[in-house]
Amino acid sequence: MKELALGIIGLGTVGRSVAKILKENQDLIAARAGCAIYIKKGAVKDLSKSREIFDFPITNNIDEILNDPEIDIVLELTGGVDTPFEIAKKALRNSKSLVTANKAMLAYHRYSLQQIAGDLPIGFEASVAGGIPIIKALRDGLGANHILSIHGIINGTCNFILTKMKDFGMEFDAVLKEAQELGYAEADPTFDVGGFDAAHKLLILASIAYGIDARPNDMLIEGITQITQEDIAFAKEFGYHLKLLGIAKKDGDCIELRVHPTFLPKDAMLGKVDGVMNAISVVGDYVGETLYYGAGAGGEATASAVISDIIEIARTKSSPMLGFKTTNHILKLKPIEEITSAYYLRILVLDKPGVLAKIATILGEIGISIDTLLQHNHKHYSTLLLSTHICKEAEIRLAVARISALEVVKAKPTMIRIEK
Template sequence: MHKYKIAIIGLGTVGLSVVQILNKHKNLIAQRSGVEIEIGKVVVRNKKKYECHNLPLSESLQEVLEDKSISLVVELIGGVDYPFEIAKKVFAHKKAFVTANKAMIASKMQELCKLSKGLPFGFEASVCGGIPIIEAFRDSLVGNEILDFSGIMNGTSNFILTQMEEKNQSFSMALSQAQELGYAEADPTLDIQGGDAGHKLLILAKLAYGIEAKEEDVLIEGIEEIELDDIAMAKRLGYKIKLLGIARKEDEFVELRVHPALVPYDCMLSSVGGAKNALSVRGDGVGEMFYCGLGAGGDATASAVISDIVNIARLRECASYPFPAFGSFDFYKHFKLKDRGEIACQFYIKIEVLHQSGVMAKLTSTLAENGVSISQLLQEDKTQSAIIVILTHRCEERKLNEAFCKLLSFDFVLGNPRKIRVYE
């Protein structure tokens, strides 16, 4: 049986899981793939710290690069700039490259494609952990035009929202629990503000549409402003609140957005709780496909990393065959990113107002003057104020924002009004 030697850069949670799974299922992987995966080197900063693992440790990347018996390098250290430098050196030494680094892929995808020059380049673990969604987009659905895809792309945010809904926990309490369980980092900014889901959305959009979009050009909002009364009101209206990444193609435009959304109870995405990820993908041939599973954690991410390693190892006898990471996208050059102001959907608006004569008339007329029509309106009275909840008909983002700014200027408006988009 052919042996395929690899090196691993970084022995954190994911790196250690990769090592453990490769050792635990060595025979199973070999039987299924026809290739025996061998760990040639594991590069760490301090060998003494990891001596207990009985691995071929090294503190030198150069040692790996110069070892001609090592065919593939796995980068699992995180960050952007240094991992990108590693990728450049790996490709320069004609070795295959595998990474779980979503931030680097999202920000450096164009440069990485050029640097790889057809060398095998795997990044399955960069999107939705153990769900094989990269493989689906790049291989399984290659005969389909992707009409749209949307889903839960961040397990931390999904866990927090699930705890708020099912346990009636405040946002801060649910976040603390997510950190205790290891779902959230000490600095959870990327998760709760939508950046992590944004990285994944950009990667999938590149695969689906060949579109080169920058993070700053995409509508990205997080869940940090969601409160328990929003969760309760959504439930009353027949919805659950989820942080979604959404991509839709219409003519020559592609809309990309990440934000909290009211998801109808009868939608499959609404049933996905805890730290799971889920994606709904519509192809013109297969219709809707639904993918769901663990989106984070050492073992789930390691599973995706090993999938890339084995798939590339199977190509060993076709080393000169081009293996483009994102394919050739000349066909897609006409696609443009839709301006965020032109994106249209329904909106949930919650606003607290003083009990004054003519308030409701001012609210409804302001919306109407800006082209926003009301689908449903609820009112909850308090002693000196009232909570007004409005579901709009479908309208453009720009029109809703203009109306919202005018509502904020009224002196009878209390606190911070809320707007959440409705998933359709």
């Protein structure tokens, strides 16, 4: 049986799990790949750190892997953007296939890597939703369909926090601290709770679904840091689930790309996905809706996706990294201001007559109609919780700006979008 040699750069949680699975399931993997797969060498930044004993040599010189003519596939399992991009470029230019789990690098450099790769295969299943095979589903399984929409819970940290807030009545800061203690959130959680991690993943999915080359700064990104128990109460009162969603939608020749907290109807399947789990709904023009659910993070789940790419590379000839042989697509990114949605507003106001009338007047002048309304009274203050009918993003932003300027409004209103 022929052999396939791997060089693994990064032996953190995912890298260690890859090594473990390749060893423990080596016969199964060889049978599926049609060849024996082994790690020839691993690379880490610091050799002095205590590490378990591996059955392959370890170096702190990445070039020993990138320049080794016997290594067939480079596994890039580090973090960051610029350094991993340099590693990936050098691997491809040295005629080595590449497998990466790095969604941040791909969010910025996926099209550059596809151009450099030429006929060399690049695997990146592990970059989105951990162990869920969503990349292969979009690129291959749904290849006959125009993708009409993607809605995804693709950040387990945010889903865990919103679930705990819903089920136990806890506020954001308390749940975030618990998530950090459990290892679900980093010491600096901004990347997750700010929506940026989900945005990077959505950009990768949108490239495969639509062939669109966008960057994080091109899209609408909002996190969950402003969510309170009043927002949770509104969701319960009106039969919604509150989730951080990555959303991609086809509208004519435009594509909407956005990440933000979202109210979903109570019967929506995605709304029932709780804890750290991920789920992605994809709607195709012929297949209809398909739903993908599973562990979105964790060393072993992510390593499973990494190894699936290795097996695919071992089995097949090259295929386009992002699923398209040509790039002459007519689809373009819809401007953020043109996105339409229903909206929820939480507005802290002075408890005095005429306040609601002033707010309703502003909304009416802009052409936004109110759908539902709740009022929570406090000492000297009231919180207005209202939802609107569908309007444009530009209109709701103008309304929020004008409402914020009212003397009776004591804080900038919180806005959450509603998917009908």
